[in-house]
Amino acid sequence: MKRVTPPDPALSGEAAHFRALEALYAAAPINTLFDSTLEIPSAGIARIRFTIHPDVFHAGGAAHGTSYFKMLDDAAFYAANSLVTDRFLLTTAFNLLLTKPLREGPVVAEGRWVSGHRRVFVAEARLVDADGEEAARGTGTFMRSQIPLATLPGYRTA
Template identity: 80%
Template sequence: MQRDGVDPDAAGEDAHFRALESLYARAPINRFFDSTLEIPERGFARIHFTIDERHYHAGGAAHGTSYFKMLDDAAFYAANSLVTDRFLLTTAFNLLLTRPLKVGPVVAEGRWISGKRRVFVADARLIDAEGEEAARGTGTFMRSRIPLAGLPGYRSSDRPGG
């Protein structure tokens, strides 16, 4: 039911998406990656990040850890956008690396595929600066016992303007 032109379900969903974005930004691992998460809609997440030479292996391209981290995060947040009470955990993730990533901007796009109760499946892909797909992955995520509301960054008091 709308009140004052605002759909309370949509407003709550938007608040959940902004809280997940804040949670991502506060994660200690992200101090190593110049990246930003956006969740524009249920079941979809996008991460903008930059590869630089700190991410390289000895062969002069991004190490697989960068691929995994961004694919897993994009798929994870796409799935967790559907869950408002619990933090999900990755239980499995399969990768296909198809192109080396060099210095420059990259986008990870994650999409929820299936699952609505305990186990969720989502996939993700990496798009390089030339618009080419560099990798893709599919993950399985399970509800944990960790309440989202108790995590630093997710609580409204931890967010700017909260």
């Protein structure tokens, strides 16, 4: 089980929002299935460091596409939601391109906001393996939901 570290009460504004999103990621039940950590270094940028283990392999001995999709979607999502402080975004569409099999080991999902400021956001992400090679990329469309971030377990800015 992952340990959720509460945000530093001395933080405020943008930094507090980023730490609260990181805590929200860590608190999501789905993330107990993945050895992963979210980092939001700045607005519109998100990185997820994770490790591929053999328990996510398909019959061909490499990571199943579900791992690719989850990490690409999450990195793009958090890059976009880093720009929205009041509402949880929802994925409305996601396109992905798988270019290389992922084997056991560390991977980084790099997400980047592309466009949108009000209701709909577009962000992209890519997976980079331990050799620095891109294994996949994707682009997502995300829409503001009616769910206030402040009501979600794990999201705490103070």
